[in-house]
Every structure is written in structure tokens, then in C-alpha cells.
Amino acid sequence: MDPPTGDQPVPGGEGASAAPFSALPTPRSITWRAWLGSPIALLPLALVAAIVIVLLYASELKNFGWSFWSFNYLFDPLTDSGSFGVGIFAAGSAITATLALILAGLLSLAIAISLTVYLPPIASRPLTILTNLLAGIPSVVYGIWGYVILAPYFGSTLEPTLQNVIGFIPGFGGTRVDTAGGTGLLLAIFILTIMVIPLTTAIMRESLRNVPRDLVEAGLALGATQWEVTRQVRLKVARGGLWGALFLGFGRAIGEAVAVAMVIGASIQIPSTIYGGSTTIASFIFYQLDSAFTYPSLLQALVEYALILLAIAVIVNVVGQRATHSDTIAAATGGV
């Protein structure tokens, strides 16, 4: 994303990444692979288009008016009507995803720097495998772990202790009602942080690893310490990838439905404390989907929530991919 400021001319984004591939031999004729492959390559595009079309069709684009963008959610199942404000759920999503990302971002950066700069390969290799392993655990497993093991501990021990110790900080106080059962924002953020760390760590690690060796060695030759080189060279060259990791991590956190639904407490509110129950867009869809088949207008509202999530996912992923890509360009051109 950042315009390279090096003295050599920098080609545009596509040109730079395409350059190495132009050297490959071009296929002489259209093989069966190409015949078969081309339509299959278009499959993802067709799938995304199909999802959007089906969602638009299912929602019948019912106009809920301005109340849809409000913080007022009140559904009356008797009359199958009500106010379907997305505000509370959007806020829940934003709070959990952002806080989880701040925590995960800091931890991932520390892990990635340790793995690439400081630890010898004998230590960093198994740790790399372990962080990758964390990424492969299905989200529902995190959810069950949070719900069965962590929630009782959070509710009975950790959260009351936090209330006693740092309760004077606004948002960390509250009563027994907020910590009841242990489910709530704090547990959701905790679970999301653990779920996001493997993804952000992997991208950050590879971005740091892709920093050209000559730049690092030049820095060291000038007498800089490892930490100074990391701060001045590695982090600057890799910043696109680091930002990309955050965006992709945000996409993962905001889209997570099952694990969050199991631990966030299913309250329709923006709680006044970090312990209180809340709901995100994704988990609310998860909670209500089965009932929604009985209540047509609720189903329409859920479909429109899904469209919002889809839009967020597209934006976040495009920005994230662009950012990691710009990092690859920077590395390829040697520009800082």
C-alpha cells in the first residue's frame, strides 16, 4: 500500500508480481487441462455471485427503513414484525473483533519477531509447527473449551477477582449479574484472540522472513544491534504484511459465529462492563436461524445481516490481501 520511495523505478503492482512468471514457457497449445481448468477457475467467482444473488433474493430486499441502522432491536413473534436495528450486533462485533485483534496483534508480533530473529532454527521450527497447528483447530472446539472449561472459571473466580482488583476502571466494575455464568464479552474476546493468533502470527512471520537478507546484513554491518535492525529495517520493510495480517485477522474475528455464540452470553445489548453478555452479527444469525424459518420477517432481517457481514468480509479481505501483496512488492524491489 505504501508508495516505495527507493531510487530505482518501481513498476506497478501487477507488473512487479508478474515479472518472474513472464519467464515461464507459454503453453504451445490449449491442452485438456486448459479446457477443463478454465471453467473450474471461474467457479469461485460464480459461487460468490451465487451467494450474493441468493441472499438478495431471499431477503427480497425488504426495506426495514432507517430503524434497520438503529440500535433498536425488538422482534414481536406474535405479529412477526418489529424493529430490526443492526446497531447492537454491529457494535458487539466491532468491540469483540477489535479488542481481540489488538491483543492478538501485539502477541503475534512478539511471537513472529522471536521466531524469525532471535530463536535458533531448532527452537523456531517446532514452534512454527505448533502455531500452525493452532490454526487448524476447528472453531467449535475453541467454543466448547470456552463454554465447558473456561466459562465456569471466569464466572466464579477470574471475573470477580478482576472486579475487586481493577473494578475502579470504568467498564471493569459491575455486579454479580454481569459476571453470572462466566459468559460474556471478556470470554468471547479471549477465545477470539486465541483463534486469531495463529493466522496473524503466520502472516507476520512470513512477512518478516521475506525481508531481503542484504538489507538486514547491511544494517548489522553498520553496527546496529539486532533489535535496532528489527525496528528500523525489518518492521519497516514488512509493514505491509503486518497490516495485512491485522486485516485478515479482523476478517476472521468478525466472521466467527459458532465459537463466539457459545461464549458471548446471547444478550441483546452493549454491556456496560467487559464481563456482560452481548451478541455479534454472526452469532446472532447463528442463534436465530432455526426460529427464523417460522417467522418470515425475522428471516429477511437475518439475510440482510448476512449481507452486511459479507460486505465487511470482502472489504477486509481485499484490503488485507493488497497490504500483504504490497509487502511482497517491496521485498522484490528492495525498496523501503
Place this chain on the structure above:
Amino acid sequence: MTNDSIVQGAPMRHRGGRRIGLGVTIAVAVILLAAGLGGGYVLGGSHGASSGATKYTLLETGSTLIFPYMNILGPKFTSLYPNIQISPQATGSGTGISSAEAGTVDLGGTDAYLLPSVAANYSLINVPIAISAQLAVYNIPGITTHLNLNGTVLSMIYSEKITKWNDPLIQAANPGVALPDQTIVPLHRSDGSGDTFMWTSMMYMSWSGWTGGYGTTYSWMANQKGYEGNAGMVSGLESTPYGLAYIGISYLSEIQADSSLQYAALGDEAAIVNGTNPANYVLPSAQNISEDANLALKNLQPPSVAISLILGGVPGATDLKLGAGGTLPTAQYPTPYPDTNLEYILISTHPANPSKQTWVVNFLEWAMTFGASYATQVNFLPLTPTVVGYNIQALGGVNVSA
């Protein structure tokens, strides 16, 4: 996108390791697949040999309240008819209804009847299989007795008009009990739930201040936390001191297994209908539940079996929309337990596979007659003869193969 991003920048030296990992994964997958196929073949073979009839697995999903009952009925039916397996799932009544509508299951279990007009759109019929009840369960440290609560008080608690356990209205119903000066923490179901339907129905009928109607989903007060399924409510309440929850009676043994949980006696209908203080409080005993069911079923309008038994039912109503209130106890049925319900199975009248549907009908007819003796194992009650009669009549309209 995750894998792309990781692979994109992966150094070459890791590729070899990946290939070995991939090989191992494929080997394990092949072994598992072979084992699974082999197991299936062996099982299928033995069953095929033991009976000549076509084998069917009847899929049931929905109500977590019905789930323990189906788990008892299924194996009993299979022991009689080895070619039939019943595969029940506890997913909540909302899923039971939606899966039946979508036609992805043979039996859709629900505590809330599907409105006959809606059911007709999907060629579904409501088939009651048992009478159940719902408990108001609380976790109050220091109180191990059955508290007296009633619909009005519970409705005010869930509306947060009553917030403390020692509220004068609760204290008045429980003279002599040392109620704690603690905030009540009401729990609700996060999934689409027939228990939520029953509970909000009772709230709606018991107190004019209740807003938001009733249904398998409800817009709960902001600070109330939700739990998944009846089992989730039990475990959630265990870790919520001073909490209050609504839990289906088929989870009574789980509730009794935990000394911190206890269920309430509920005020009789007379109080609600007349707006007076309840004369007596009734526990969910078999006697009291059956009294309520009999009281309400007097109002049954043939041929529909879609009826709410809450508070003794509403006269002439197959749909609560027609009126709030309840039916007064009679001399014949003096102590009806108000939070009583019929458990429904939704089945299709025009199934894709009529010969399989024959077995669905067989199973239901067995379940409501001979199988009904197992109902008490999960604290359900067998249907009354009137309802069974209506059921047999309704099942006659199902398209089955001769």
C-alpha cells in the same frame, strides 16, 4: 485465503516436510475410510440377514425436551422391529420445525405446535406424542425447599419489574421463608426453543404488563444471558447463584442430581384468571400435570390437536392470539399444574418416500399407545384417549404405501 497467505511466502525448505505430512494424512484418511466402509458393510450384512424387511433409519430432530424420550423409545422400537432405527437429535424446537418444513427429517420434534394454517402450507401435521411440563428452577444458596412462585411474579421477574429475591410479592407468596436480599439473574434459551414458546406463553397470559408477545424466540431484557438447549440451561444455572431458569421436566433427574438447584411450586390458574392471590401452589406431579391437560383438552376442537395447555388452556382457542387468560380449575380438576404442554412430532402427509412413511406412522402409533408406558421414565405422561383418537384419525390422512 488463510492458506494462500501462508503458502505464498513459505520458504522452500519446508516443502519436503509438508509432502511427508500430506502423505501421512492421506494414508490415515484411507485407513479410516476403509475401516468405516468395512464396518458399515458388516453391520448392514448382519441386519439384512436377520430380517427380510427393508431397513430404514428414521431421522428425528428438534426439541431438547423430547430428546431424552426419543432416546428411550428408539431402541425399544428397534428391538421390536430390527429393520428400523430411530436417530434423534437435540437441536431445539425451532430446528425441529424448520427441518420438518424443509423435509430434511422424518420426524420434527417440537414443544410448540405449528399453527395449522402454516403446517398445511408444508403438508405437515402436528402429532402429539406425550404430555410434558416445564419447571421454574432456581439456584438460591441456602434455600433447598420448593418456593411458591406464580405466572404474574415470574412475568414481572423476566420483565425486570421484580429484581430481588426478597421482593414483597415473592415474600408474600412464601411466608416464613428467609429470602435473600440478592438480585435475581433470569436465564433464557439462546436457540430457537419450544421451552421459550411455553414460558413466554405463560408470561403473556399471566400478566398484562408483559410485552413482546411469545414465540420460539423472544427479545429478552438486555442484561439477561442465554444458554443453548435444556442441558445448557441446567449447567448455566449451576454456575449462576441466585439465578432462575425455565427447564423442561424431562431434565428433572439432572436438576435433582444437583443439590444447589430446586424447582418451584406454581400458583394455580384461579389467581391469574381472577386477578387474586393464588389460593394454592401446585408442584409438577403426575396428578397435577394430568389435571391441567384434562382441563385444557376439554376445549379441544376436533380435528385440530394444536392447543396450548398453559394455564389450563384458553377456551375454544387453538391459537393463543385469540385471547389471554386461562381456564379455571374445576371440582373435577382442582389442582392443575399451569406450565403444562403437549409434545408434538411434525410429519409430512405427502412424503417423498411413502413406504418409509409407513414406518413413521407405525412408530408414532406405537409410541402413543404401547410405547406410552415409557413416558413416565422422563416424567412425561401418556396422552389422553381423546388425543390418541384424534391422532389416529389424522395419521389416516398420511400418504403411505399399502
